Amino acid sequence: MTTDREGNPGRGPHPEHFAVTWRANLWANINRKGEGNAFHSHPGAFWSGVYYVDDGGIDADPSLEGELEFMDPRGPLPLMLAPHLGYVGSSDLSNTSIQALRPKPGRLVMFPAWLMHQVRPYHGTAERISVAFNLTL
Numbered sequence: 001m002t003t004d005r006e007g008n009p010g011r012g013p014h015p016e017h018f019a020v021t022w023r024a025n026l027w028a029n030i031n032r033k034g035e036g037n038a039f040h041s042h043p044g045a046f047w048s049g050v051y052y053v054d055d056g057g058i059d060a061d062p063s064l065e066g067e068l069e070f071m072d073p074r075g076p077l078p079l080m081l082a083p084h085l086g087y088v089g090s091s092d093l094s095n096t097s098i099q100a101l102r103p104k105p106g107r108l109v110m111f112p113a114w115l116m117h118q119v120r121p122y123h124g125t126a127e128r129i130s131v132a133f134n135l136t137l
Contacts, residue, residue: 001090009017014039019026020135020137022135022136022137023135023136023137024133024134024136025045025114025133025134026035026079026131026132026133027131027132027133028103028129028130028131028132029050029065029128029129029130029131029132030127030128030129031056031119031122031127031128031129031130032122032127032128033122033123033124034121034122034123035121035122036066036118036119036120036121036122037118037119038118039069039071039116039117039118040116040117040118041113041114041116041117042113042114042134043114044113044134044136045113045134045135045136046112046113046135046136046137047056047111047112047113047134048110048111048112048113048115048117048122048132048133048134048135049108049109049110049111049132049133049135050068050108050109050130050131050132050133051107051108051109051130051131051132051133052103052104052105052106052107052108052128052129052130053105053129053130053131054105054126054127054128054129055102055103055105055128056103056122056124056126056127056128056129057124057126058102058103058122058124058128059103059104059105059108060101061124062102063123064117064122064123064124065120065121065122065123066103066117066120066121066122066123066124066128067100067101067102067103067119067120067129068101068103068109068119069099069100069101069117069119069120070098070099070101070111070115070116070117071097071098071099071113071115071117071118072097072098072099073114073116074097075097076097084100094121100120103130113134113135
């Protein structure tokens with residue numbers, strides 16, 4: 001859907017070129033002890049996301065794991081020393097190709113559907129509940 005500068009729907013400069021209909025596919029995840037998801041993407045979708053309803057206690061106890069991990073699409077490039085390109089070292093965000101986000105109740109995470117991601121195995125005894133979704137055109 002497109003809007004003009006005042007927020008009126010369908011009134012952009014060329015609405016026939018920009019009007020889109022988003023479709024959402026949603027599903028609930030209930031993770032129990034030992035459960036997770038291997039690296040994957042969501043072909044056919046444009047955006048993906050997850051909303052955390054209950055983190056199963058991992059906010060209070062990081063040893064329970066179950067983080068959402070994203071794989072850097074650049075592969076090993078950030079790990080290579082190339083001074084003229086710049087090098088991400090220990091004083092910067094990271095020098096790894098994996099970035100992890102810890103679930104937190106009420107947290108919404110959205111990302112491009114092509115981005116490879118996984119959920120580390122969760123080691124808590126309480127159920128961890130999230131709602132995941134894909135947005136397609």
